[in-house]
Amino acid sequence: MFTGFTEETIKFFLDIRFHNEISFYKAHEDEYRAHVKEPFYQFIDSMAETMLSIAPDMETRPAKCLARIRRDTRFTKDKSPFRDHLWLLFRRGGEARETCVTYWFELGADRLVWGLGFWGYNRPAMDALRRRMTEKPQEVRKVLRQCGIPDDTLHIFGDAYQRMKPPPGMPVDLAMLYPLKEIYIQRVNIPFEVCYQRELTDMVAKDFLRLKPLYLLLRSCADEGMAQLDA
Numbered sequence: 001m002f003t004g005f006t007e008e009t010i011k012f013f014l015d016i017r018f019h020n021e022i023s024f025y026k027a028h029e030d031e032y033r034a035h036v037k038e039p040f041y042q043f044i045d046s047m048a049e050t051m052l053s054i055a056p057d058m059e060t061r062p063a064k065c066l067a068r069i070r071r072d073t074r075f076t077k078d079k080s081p082f083r084d085h086l087w088l089l090f091r092r093g094g095e096a097r098e099t100c101v102t103y104w105f106e107l108g109a110d111r112l113v114w115g116l117g118f119w120g121y122n123r124p125a126m127d128a129l130r131r132r133m134t135e136k137p138q139e140v141r142k143v144l145r146q147c148g149i150p151d152d153t154l155h156i157f158g159d160a161y162q163r164m165k166p167p168p169g170m171p172v173d174l175a176m177l178y179p180l181k182e183i184y185i186q187r188v189n190i191p192f193e194v195c196y197q198r199e200l201t202d203m204v205a206k207d208f209l210r211l212k213p214l215y216l217l218l219r220s221c222a223d224e225g226m227a228q229l230d231a
Helices: 007-018 022-027 029-054 123-135 137-147 192-196 200-210 212-230
Strands: 085-090 101-108 111-118 154-157 184-187
Touching (some): 007 022, 022 029, 111 200, 111 212, 137 212
Antiparallel strands (some): 085 101, 101 111, 111 184, 154 184
8 A cells, every 4th residue: 555655765766866876776776676666566556446447448557657767778878777766657558658648657856746648749649639629629628628727736738849830710728739749737836745645646646537538638639640640
């Protein structure tokens, strides 16, 4: 049962940041398993019922949801072998990250965030969403109203194409989203100390359920985008 992350969790993240070496990790691997991996697994297990109520094909197995502490350094200039933070993803089982719609949660020594969106740029899915905005604007606006976004707790983010302009007459709330290369909604203004509390899962579950209409819309757009590619 998840009872909150601990000071030892944060201490491990700080230690690995300043001693980012294989020898240090091997000497402290038991601490990683006890104070980082295990509470993350408990968090995922505590969230499983909520995630399956959003979509029954959601992957909820902890080993499949939690990122690895060891980094893949083959294609990056940063050769640090370990992460000083961790994230977990809830997405459709068996789906590649590049095409998925994902709920995520991330914790580090100086970060506590969660949200929903595409994993990076997904042009086919975003093009499908743009078609919805153009052809069925009220459908998209209804989803935004159902989720109550954006507000002072959940903000909409995403890089935008500088030269892409919305169609004339598009409602302002959709026109702001139309040129995005990606879209993700992230919880903001989170008191960091909540990570130490059992109620953290209640807060995250409440936000994830609130965003279910948007998840279903983005999921539909992602499937439409893949179908266009396969046609």
